[in-house]
Amino acid sequence: MNIIKKAAWDKFKDCDVTPEEVYHDRRRILKQMGFVGAGALLSSQANAGVFDLFSSEEEKAAFARVALPHAKQTEYDHLLYGELTPENKVISHNNFYEFGTSKTDPVENAQELKVNPWQLVIEGEVDTPLTLDYDDILKMFPLEERIYNFRCVEAWSMVIPWVGFSLANLLKKAGVKSNATHVAFETLYDPEQMPGQKNRYSGGGINYPYVEGLTLAEAMTDLTFMSVGLYGKTLPPQNGAPIRLVVPWKYGFKSIKSIVRIRVTDNKPKSSWNLLAASEYGFYANVNPEVDHPRWSQASERRIAEGGLFSAKRIPTLPFNGYGDLVSGLYEGLDLKRNF
Amino acid sequence: MKNKQFRLTSRSLFWLKGLMHCIGLLPIIYLVLLVFNDKAGGDPVQYIIHYTGVGALNALIATLLISPIARKFKQGMLLQTRRLVGLYVFAYASLHILAFFSLDLLFAWGLFFEEVLKRPYILVGAAAYLLLAALAFTSFKAVMRKMGRRWQKLHNAIYLIALLIPIHFYWSVKSEIIEPILYFIMVGLLLGIRLKASRWWKQLSVKSKFKGREINPES
Ligand code: HEM
Secondary structure, eight states, X not given: OOOOOOOOXXXXXXXXXXXXXXXXXXXXXXXXXXXXXXXXXXXXXXXXXXXXXXHHHXXXXXXXXXXXXXXXXXXXXXXXXXXXXXXXXXXXXXXXXGGOSSTTHHHHHXXXXXXXXXXXXXXXXXXXXXXXXXXXXXXXXOOEEEEEEEEOTTSEEEEEEEEEEEHHHHHHHHOBOTTOOEEEEEEOOOTTTOGGGSSTTTTTTOOSXXXXXXXXHHHHSTTOEEEEEETTEEOOGGGTSSOEEEOTTBOGGGXXXXXXXXXXXXXXXXXXXXHXXXXXXXXXXXXXXXXXBTTBOOSEEEEOOSSOGGGOEEEEOOGGGGTHHHHGGGGTTOOTTTOO | OOOOOOOOOHHHHHHHHHHHHHHHHHHHHHHHHHHXXXXXXXXXXHHHHHHHHHHHHHHHHHHHHHHHHHHHTTOGGGGXXXXXXXXXXXXXXXXXXXXXXXXXXXXXXXXXXXXXXXOHHHHHHHHHHHHHHHHHHTOSHHHHHHHTHHHHHHHTHHHHHHHHHHHHHHHHSSSOOHHHHHHHHHHHHHHHHHHHHSHHHHHHHHHHHTTTTTOOTTO
């Protein structure tokens, strides 16, 4: 696996292509003509169209990411299917409804998220509750780079080099009590910084804060990863800075971002998409080509990879996103068609 | 002295049509620029599908706006622009489907039919597209003359299309329903205006006024 490091995505400044004023003018004209979706008129913050991409790059500085010392962990690399998704695509195509519902909203609206100071609380059925600050998060454990397949429930996928540590390490540090059965996660709730949280509609109907959950067995599997970086640097906010979960055999919405609370529980926690539409998004949400989303097929996925428009690939989706050998044992005796 | 009432001349209509072509084409040029400058997000395929879909729907709203505006400002000639704008709906919808078929499904026919069946929202979109195509192919003057009264009947299908597309939109999204709902409201208003203007509505309201008195409003 060779890691292709792309230059920053603003390698070509807009002005190399078209004079800046022309761009701005065109942007204004297009807006006046109403060629932006109707929603863009509603909330300029949360639904800001792509037309703001040009100005945001010039007016707002991109979030500063720092290099993270890490060791390469290649144990799971043989389960990858495909080349790395270029960094510029990983950080500009995101679902993070807290910053707006379109794929380009997070990169536009999240750049000013304050991640330092940060507080991550580990509590619940543990021997020693922990409160980690920003430095703890980055330095408490030796960091590893792991490359994982990533499959979104919307049937697109990427291959991403994450930097972080196993969730199990963190849970062991806190000491899980014997009556614990599940682990619950919660994203930052801060409508001032996260425009999608201001009202239910700009955030896609989700009742914030965003919450997720795993069974204890899932959480303790080595594959379950706490990511603090990607492509060798700290996470940008649109990917869930400063710390997020990565559960590569589940649909992307399980991999909750910008976490402030991890609670070990003795009952099944709630999860946001399940609360919103239980018939479409289950608690397990394991990647499964046999179980379609009620409104679209999950049998194949569009791989977002190197190259332009015509290099897109549609590939078959694998059970457990390719990690079946490692995790199918967690679901023995469970009917995965009913427990989707 | 009061000004003479403004009337569209065929010359100003010519320029108006030119302007409409610009409004129709500019967004496509813009999209091409975005895509080739890497500004259409990490997944330009999805971006293009959404952009052209919303473009078609916006053009559809514009088409439906023409006759109320023409009536309100008494500019009958404006009605002659409906064909032009309507064909842009068809053009954007064609690009939308072409993008889906070529860039997303990569010309996999099998997958196309599978997806059409598996995703009910695509079935709705496909139905709307077939109707749109029927309207586009019968939009020539000669065909119009040949079809006579049946032409108007067929072209009333635009109202059905106007309802199908927001359904297609609403059904395709995960949970971001505010935008499709806004389009539902817009289409509702535009159809409402027509309902109100139609004789049927007038009759209905007259009847309800005289209800119980057994007076035939027509007599
Ligand atoms: C065979 C016909 C059609 C197919 C296969 C099709 C396919 C699609 C697909 C794949 C999406 C995107 C769903 C997603 O991934 O989020 C979509 C959305 C959409 N389509 Fe279509 N479509 C068809 C017909 C039409 C027509 C005729 C129109 C308009 C005149 C239209 C307007 C839209 C709109 C407005 C959206 C929502 C865009 C957005 O989410 O921003 N579609 N369609």
